[in-house]
Amino acid sequence: MSSGLRSSQQQRAQAQRISTPGRTARIPRHAAGARARCLHKPSPHEQPTQRAPLTPSLLEPHARAPLERASALAASVERVAPVLETAGPVAGVSTGAESRLRIAVDVDEVLGRFVYALNGFCKSQYNMSYDVSDYWIYEFAKIWGCDQDRSNHIVHAFFESPHFNDGIPIIPDAFSTLQRLGQWCDLVVVTSRQHVIQDATLEWLDRHYPGTFQEVYFGNHFALEGASRKKSEICASIGAHVLIDDNVGYALDCASNGIDVLLFDWQGSYPWSKPPPGFEHPNIQVVRGWREVEEALTAMARPARAGARAPLTAERLAAGGGRGDLL
Numbered sequence: 001m002s003s004g005l006r007s008s009q010q011q012r013a014q015a016q017r018i019s020t021p022g023r024t025a026r027i028p029r030h031a032a033g034a035r036a037r038c039l040h041k042p043s044p045h046e047q048p049t050q051r052a053p054l055t056p057s058l059l060e061p062h063a064r065a066p067l068e069r070a071s072a073l074a075a076s077v078e079r080v081a082p083v084l085e086t087a088g089p090v091a092g093v094s095t096g097a098e099s100r101l102r103i104a105v106d107v108d109e110v111l112g113r114f115v116y117a118l119n120g121f122c123k124s125q126y127n128m129s130y131d132v133s134d135y136w137i138y139e140f141a142k143i144w145g146c147d148q149d150r151s152n153h154i155v156h157a158f159f160e161s162p163h164f165n166d167g168i169p170i171i172p173d174a175f176s177t178l179q180r181l182g183q184w185c186d187l188v189v190v191t192s193r194q195h196v197i198q199d200a201t202l203e204w205l206d207r208h209y210p211g212t213f214q215e216v217y218f219g220n221h222f223a224l225e226g227a228s229r230k231k232s233e234i235c236a237s238i239g240a241h242v243l244i245d246d247n248v249g250y251a252l253d254c255a256s257n258g259i260d261v262l263l264f265d266w267q268g269s270y271p272w273s274k275p276p277p278g279f280e281h282p283n284i285q286v287v288r289g290w291r292e293v294e295e296a297l298t299a300m301a302r303p304a305r306a307g308a309r310a311p312l313t314a315e316r317l318a319a320g321g322g323r324g325d326l327l
Helices: 003-015 029-038 114-126 140-144 148-159 162-166 174-181 195-208 231-237 248-256 290-304 314-318
Strands: 101-105 185-191 215-218 242-245 260-264 284-287
Touching: 101 231, 101 290, 114 148, 114 162, 140 148, 148 162, 174 185, 174 290, 185 231, 195 215, 231 242, 231 248, 242 248, 242 290, 248 260, 248 284, 260 290, 284 290
Parallel strands: 101 185, 101 242, 185 215, 242 260, 260 284
Antiparallel strands: none
């Protein structure tokens, strides 16, 4: 990491104010400028640089009711803290291009393999043996058979470990696919991560997905402090047409509000991403890797290329807008 970038990150860490209800995190002008440069979109002629193995990726939230193994879509997406009235990006710049598909991308298990690295940490520190295939629900206390306080303690210990800092593998094909998509889509991050780990998230995105995302939004789910915001509301407020996410509860929430969802089940290996047999929703499509993501988005965009597309706002959702406008 260059000394200039490290200096900017240190300045941001010193001056950044954690979000409170009705506000979003504020980054000093000099730090925000450095961050925007890190998130610039490269020209098609630029060659991507080689990157070291992925570092921090943070935990998906647990803010939903218990799931039955055979009916994951019974999850409630309402068990979150009070909703913020406004949302804004923590970093990045907007192009304002309304004729392009605007794609919201989740972080954990979509860009990086968080659970895989967490299992390695649990094995080395607590002699807990779990495989990704054991996680039929993305609520660790239920999988580990412990209370929520114990689960939180383990996860936060993981955050301080080398398994977290240097051991989370990147999802194959994600970066190269996103570079191609960025030529005709506007890409933003919509994550449920907490505000207290904003800096770690922004640094991770700069390091492993440079020049890829225009904006970064935090839902602050299952946080100890501050209000949270549902992904469907964030997507509506920023005009996102599509969400790429591995969480069935979030997928159903967004799809029910008129947002197209690519339910990401990498190589079919995510038990928590499995809808019940026979379930269908017109706004949800299961994808098993980034190549399928690219194919699905290309198919979505093709009918709309002939004309401009209005952003998917909260007002349009209330009026019944959504998939019909996209297709």
